[in-house]
Amino acid sequence: MKLGASRLLRTYLSAVTSVINQTRTKEITHVYVYQIETDYATFNKLKNAGYQLENVSYNDKINLTIIAKQPLDNVLKTYRVKNFIMEETNRAL
Helix, strand or coil, X not given: CCCCHHHHHHHHHHHHHHHHHHCCCCXXXXXXXXXXXXXXXXXXXXXXXXXXXXXXXXXXXXXXXXXXXXXXXXXXXXXXXXXXXXXXXXEEC
């Protein structure tokens, strides 16, 4: 089957439109990324507080990443988390 130039153009436009309509967009947001090491009790408090937790590894201590929209330095001090590294970055949430 041969397509003329106008039919070929309509077919390409239809395919591109279909892909664009199926694409999901995500908002890029400024976030604070914390790498922490903590005990199980504090981990449960952080988990129950609703923070976005990633890369959780369980040993005698728990190592994890927390993603937050606001700085958590004071929160972590309240929970007596001593070892943490914070990085500001932009991420799709």
